[in-house]
Amino acid sequence: PAVKHQLEEAWGAKCGDTAGMTEIGTIMIFECSHQPGGTHIIEDHFIEEVLNxxxxxxxxxxxxxxxxxxxxGRGFIPLIRYRTKDMVMKVPASTCSCGRTWDLYSGGIRGRWDDMKLIRGTNVYPRAVEAIIREYAAIDEFQIYIWRKEEVQDEITIKLEIQPGHEAEWVVLQQKLAKDLANAHEGLRxxxxxxxxGVLPHFELKAKRLVDVRPVVQY
Ligand SMILES: [Zn+2]
Incomplete structure (x- = not known):
């Protein structure tokens, strides 16, 4: 929502969410002009199931x-009950006021089931972390860096670049962001x-802003 707001401000236009997959060769969901906070499923081309x-x-x-x-919809690449690992929450078509009869995914694609990171017993979803970081206009680029301290304790560090001209906000921002993130994660530090x-990589599409350097246990 924060990125969407930034885009709407910059372009002076409505911004709609959508998502597609290489495997299906097209998009499968879109947000209509009523902006219901979710995306309609294109149900005449896809059966979209949601499983635990x-x-x-x-x-x-x-x-x-x-x-x-x-x-x-794409005869040359049929998919049958293809598991996507996408995290979604379906809501009825009546949730949107536009009159379409297609159900929606509330919040669109919310994340990936395999994206979840466990840090000292707390679940951390990179997308949730990003949503909080994006509330801060002074932050330009960021990276979620997960590492292990002295081979025993997992640590999560947010590396960030401050927009030029906003350097004075850093001290206050550092404290407030740490507090916001902790509050959203059961007090996790x-x-x-x-x-x-300019140190961090800057991405355009499907950003990879997560780096996990913890050693992988091998048996
Ligand atoms: Zn609608």
Whole structure:
């Protein structure tokens, strides 16, 4: 929502969410002009099921689950009950006032089931962290850096670049951001670290702003 707001401000236009997949060769959801906070499912081209990712049982309306797609619109690449690992929550078509009869994914694609990171017993979703960081206009680019301290303790550090001209906001921002992130994660401590402007990689599409350097256990 924060990025969307930034785009609407910059362009003076309505910004709609959509998502597609290489595997289906097109998009499968879109947000209509009523901006209901979710995306309609293009149900005449796809069967979109939502399953509980743990026990594979169907998830009901307003339950988080994994998106499973069957595609009809592209005859040359049919997909049958393809598990996407996308995290979604289906809500009824009546949730939107536009009159379309297609159900929606509230919040669009909310994240990936395999994106979840466990830090000292707390679940951390990179997208949720990004949403909080994007509330700060003074932050230009950032990276979520997960590492292990003295081989025992997992640490999560937000490396960030401050927009040129906003350097004076850093001290207050550092404290407030740490507090906002902790409040959203059961009190988990986030380290907030400033890096020189231009040090972090800048991305355009499907940003990869997560780096996990913890050693992988091998047996
Ligand atoms: Zn609508």
């Amino acid at each position: 990712p743990v026990n594979d049982e169907p998830a009901g309306y307003e339950e988080l689950g994994e998106r499973v797609v069957t595609s009809f 986030f380290n907030i670290e400033r890096v020189e402007y």
